[in-house]
Amino acid sequence: MKYNFDKIYNRKNTGSLKWDMMENIFGKDDLIPLWVADMDFPVAEPIKKAIKKRADHPFYGYTQAKESLIEAVCHRLKNKFNWKINPNWIVFTPGVIPAINLAIRSLTSPGDRIILQEPCYHQFFPAIKNSGCQVVNNQLKLSDGRYKIDFHGLESLFHPELGHSPYYKPIKAMIFCNPHNPIGRVWDREEITQVGEIALENNLTVISDEIHGELLFNGNKHVSFATISPEFESNSITCISPSKTFNLPGLNISTTIIPNNKLRNEFIATQIGLSSPNLFAYTALEAAFRDGDEWLEEVLKYLHGNLKLLNEYIDKIDGVNIIKPDGTYLIWLDFRDLNMDGKTLKSFLENEAGIALEEGSLFGESGNGFMRMNIAVPRPLLEIALKNIGNALKE
Ligand SMILES: Cc1ncc(COP(=O)(O)O)c(C=O)c1O
Structure with a gap:
């Protein structure tokens, strides 16, 4: 070691x-x-070295992502998740939670509803509520020590005849956390496919939080939501980040991949006025993805x-x-x-x-x-x- x-x-x-x-x-x-x-x-070490090298250059001016960084992100997604992305789909964001906040605001009107699956990462609650939306919980089911998605529960949210009032505001999106914090499940291809199909049938955009996607035990494999099909790809906003994988949360950077032009333009329009990640964060991200x-x-x-x-x-x-x-x-x-x-x-x-x-x-x-x-x-x-x-x- x-x-x-x-x-x-x-x-x-x-x-x-x-x-x-x-x-x-x-x-x-x-x-x-x-x-x-x-x-x-x-x-x-390669991350520390890259930051020190950049710090030695005496200019810390306004910054944008370099071509080599964009290449490093594309290469990592291809290499780790077999996802070939178009570089134009990448939006750099100052963290996954900021990105989820932006995604919700770009997809909804006040009062709209967003699905999450409890128990889930606690920052999802304020992200929904502070955007003026309502939380809809599709409770995960624990049986024999393992959590599962309640697909019947998920579908029933869209069917008034199964007990849901038609007067509710529309459900616009779902935060899908994979691997799922705090229960540690890596959802398998079949489970992801079922979620994605329900989303497509019900005009629901999937915000796929894949921040833990490279932290896996025992040969588990992470399947990125968007890689299931072109339809899923086009119906998703995927959040990835070096901050959990490489322990860089103090640098505030993540990458949000939005293949659908309309969704991406609306996301970017919502982001206007907010700062982008800082230059050391860009430096660290490239070093992490290339040499980490x-x-x-x-x-x-x-x-x-x-x-x-x-x-x-x-x-x-x-x-x-x-x-x-x-x-x-x-x-x-x-x-x-x-x-x-x-x-x-x-x-x-x-x-x-x-x-x-x-x-x-x-x-x-x-x-x-x-x-x-x-x-x-x-x-x-x-x-x-x-x-x-x-x-x-x-x-
Ligand atoms: C599932 C999940 N999403 C997002 C975050 C936070 O991401 P960021 O610090 O990039 O906002 C965490 C942090 O633990 C997390 O577990």
């Missing part, structure tokens, strides 16, 4: 949300932070080792179960057998185990009794956290 991910770095006083905001958010600054999706691993794979392979191996460790520990702890993830480094832990309400569970884990996790109910009501754990941390730190949970529960 070229990188030493076991090393615990001191990230305090670096402006890190994960480490420096703990006091504000959890009321304590000495917890082991396993919450926000930010890895405690040092950045890939050695680091990424090592990270994926390391995460696999962390997942194994987590499984070993959790197996020995009564009352806690892991929802087996296909991908992402965010693990959905089921504490429901402990019969604690969400708030009590959260304060128990903070006060008795000394760890900061994300409370399940943040991801929707059905998340009550669950917690989301970020395992992208040095293994020695994860081991302390797991021992603490075991000891706290024994006591």
